[in-house]
Amino acid sequence: MFKVKFGGKKGKKGQTLQLEESPDLLVVRTKNNRQIEDASLSRESREIIEETEEVASFPEAGVSVRRVTAEDDPVAKRDEARAALKQDENIRFAGRVFRDAESGNVVLYTENFFVKFLDNVPPETCQAILAKYQLTVKSQLPFAPNAYFVEAPEGTGTKVFDIAEQLLAEKEVEYCHPELVQERRFKGVHALQWHLVQTSINGQVVNQHVNIEGAWRHTRGKGITIAIIDDGLDISHPEFVGRIVHPYDATLNSSDPSPKLPDDNHGTACAGVACASGLPDGASGTAPEANLMPIRLRSGLGSMAEANAFVWAADHGADVISCSWGPSDGDWWNPMDPLHNRVTPLPDSTRLAMEYALTKGRNGKGCIILFAAGNGNESADNDGYVSFPPVITVGACNDTGKRCVYSDFGKALWVCFPSADYGWRAFQHPAPISEGLRTTDRTGASGYSPDNYVNSFGGTSAACPGMAGVVALMLAVNPQLTPAEVKDIIRRSCVRIDEAGGEYDAKGHSIYYGYGRIHAALAVENARKAAAATLAPSAVRVEGAVRFHTGGEVPLLSGFLVGGTFSPARRILGLRLQLRGAAAGSRIRYRVSGSSIGVRQNTREGEYVGETSVSRRLLGIALWLEGPAAAQYDLHYAVRLQGRKTLVQAKNGAWCGSATSEGRSIEAVQVWMTPKTP
Incomplete structure (x- = not known):
């Protein structure tokens, strides 16, 4: 059992991860980061791969987590497979796997660390302490003073946990934790534009929109930049032509954010909900004239690339940052899923990067950061990302003005935005009228559909960029707004829906809807008057x-x-x-x-x-x-x-x-x- 403490020496109970070794899982990483299916392996290695089941993957790094099956001694079977795979010249690493002791989720460790010394510690002292533990600086991080991304010698293995604990005990060290990586889950659940204006679907009127036309009388978002941090974006899509600024791939550290993997579909759909231009027979985002900063992030949850994505956005002029991803959700239809009670702390590296964007972005006014609440029909308060107080957490409501059956809830929820829904008889939750939101898809045969658009995008994944577009409209009419002021105006610019079931408190907040469904026209009007x-x-x-x-x-x-x-x-x-x-x-x-x-x-x-x-x-x-x-x-x-x-x-x-x-x-x-x- 290993413990990893976030939040520094005074980190709270909910900021500690306890990791236990899995008896039947092993992790395999190929050379040249090729996906395991495409790697040139020996016959023995290929047989092992075919006899095991993949339970998690990090395709950008050529990493596959696999389960061995054994009736009597899974540990012996696992170790036998590890030993054989290590002999393959095209396999870089084959090792043990840890799980979160509380949720059972797979957690991988690297031999890298995030270390932040106290602000007043001289650089030479920082270097001396790192040398004491034989750590090499990979990069000095720009989002916090005296912050470093460092690596231990190859082969350090699980000793990284002891090193992190010893480093944190040094009086000069404020924060330290190993780079832990989990699967990043995108918040899409998979007609038309019913979320923007009143429309009719199959002869039935749908009037549960965000009143976007009233907002568009004032602005369509011109001059504001929305950063979409996601799995890549088809920057050649006609809906985004002429508005792509400062593209970046945080995983590969390149300027090409285009999809690299067959399932890199999510980001293009999210971007369309935020700022598609609205071509004839196409799709319109809530801010169709805003600039788009695509940031591809395919690294695991908690990786240093994750922190770098926020820093890139802040340093390159993003006004709004939309994040439709986070920890794994429990199954929304299964009340007994243990993942519902899982607590996921926000890594110090990511938190400090977000704070950097919130305070240094927009020339010191601060970027506005939005997160999708999640699709587990569970408490968002357990998710350290969406419950980080400065962010705006967005839930999903449906085409009848009720909570989408999967949408996460809790005190952290701030606002809701329309999205796709499901009927679920066990919860007495009726089927929706529409199939979802129409938005952009990867061009050509790739993507969710063979068309350049998809009509069924949903989840809080769709709600978050839709709300991000509304925030862009607010900033377009009042660029001086701070993140706190934007949140406050949103609070006052919502329509209460589901009065009977929303359980709104005396302050107007509902754990199911936040302060209600956003009224875009009212938000823009209030932003204009906020000065x-x-x-x-x-x-x-x-x-x-x-x-x-x-x-x-x-x-x-x-x-x-x-x-x-x-x-x-x-x-x-x-x-x-x-x-x-x-x-x-x-x-x-x-x-x-x-x-x-x-x-x-x-x-x-x-x-x-x-x-x-x-x-x-x-x-x-x-x-x-x-x-x-x-x-x-x-x-x-x-x-x-x-x-x-x-x-x-x-x-x-x-x-x-x-x-x-x-x-x-x-x-x-x-x-x-x-x-x-x-």
Whole structure:
């Protein structure tokens, strides 16, 4: 049993991996990194390969993990196979395999280490400590001070675990762990563009989209760069022509991110959901004019190439980084799968690289990083990648406005985006209307389909780049936004779906949907106004929610217009408001006029006031402050009436809405405050 500690000397319990040797698995690596099927092996080696079963592979490195079968003594059978394979001149390595003691997942180790010394340790001291353990520097890492990627002498074997433990005990060392590699799992589960606009499929109307057309009235993402870190990208696809910037293969350290393996299909599909240009009879991404930075990453989860991918993105101008991959998921249809409870820590090397991108990217404003939540129908909180607080974790919802049956859930989930789904009778989960999302595929015969497009892409793999495109639209209208501000605006730009089953808490968060399905038009509108709005938690401001006749409640924040960009238009039924950050004794009052309720007023902050029947409508509002805040601030509000393009404005309790003779319904509302002038 070996232990690997992430998080440095003070790493928490969930940041430690316990590895145990597998009695029936062996790992084989070919020379020249050829795939085991294509390698020129001796007859004896080929027979061993054919008699064993592959359980994991790292084809880019020519590595295959195989299981031997033996009725009585699998260890002896494994060691016999290892000894024979080592004699083959075309096999570089044949060794034992470790598993995660908790989940049983295969974990491979290399003879490489990630080491970070304390920031104030002189370089000569760092070199002396590395020499003490006979370690050679492969590269000094740019994303953290005094950080190195080093290697031990060939043949060190499992002594790497002891060396890592001893190094971490050195007072000058902050972080140290061996390079551990696991299979990287992409988050696709495998009509048309129903996720973008209302459409009809087989005669059935699908109206569970992200309201992209309202966002496109302002921008299509021009000037913003989305990095897709994935298994490669067909940069020759017509949908991406003229918009490819700084391509990179992090695994091969080359400038060619094109697919290299037969199953390198995932990245091209993801990129299309984010930023396909929308050719006739093609597919459109959510940000069809954004630049695309393809970064191929075929190395294992936790590899140094993984960290380098984030650094490349940050150093070469990426604004948004989309990651539709992560640890292995449990089977979503099997509640008893032990993988559901597996905890995967975020390696220090990857975490520091992500922090570098989050703080140094975009000229110091920070890249926005998004991760697919996962497809295991399990807690995303156990995944150290998606639960890393600064990232935006994206779940999947379906064409009926419900959670996709496989989508991971938890506190880490921030937002959801439409994707493909499955019917599953055992969970009483009905079949979807559509087969999935239409997006780009590898050109020619390669890919998911023989066409250049695929109609059935799905999983949180599809949801993540779709959301990344929405973030690109937000940055296009407000390039000054920081990652924290983007997350905050997203929180206020979602539509609550599945009100009955979403279990939204008092803060508006659902473990199944995050803050809801993104409303792209609202997100862009709020991003435009964010420069003038004060988002600091301590500022005096109005928060609350606006209830529409369809789609439920949408968050309201001071200065942001809520509504008016829905297509088709939605009527406002009522609202709930609260005053935040004001002196004790301050409160907000609000009165509304409805088509059936007459005039109603709140009795307490946060109380819903308005119509309850979706067939009714709101006609007018009046808002005012009481207590100390009333002497300090003017409270302004505006509404957009049915059929009108301009806003009607009022302040401090004056009536704002439709004339009695007209009876026009309210479709949008905005609230903001200004300090009183002496």
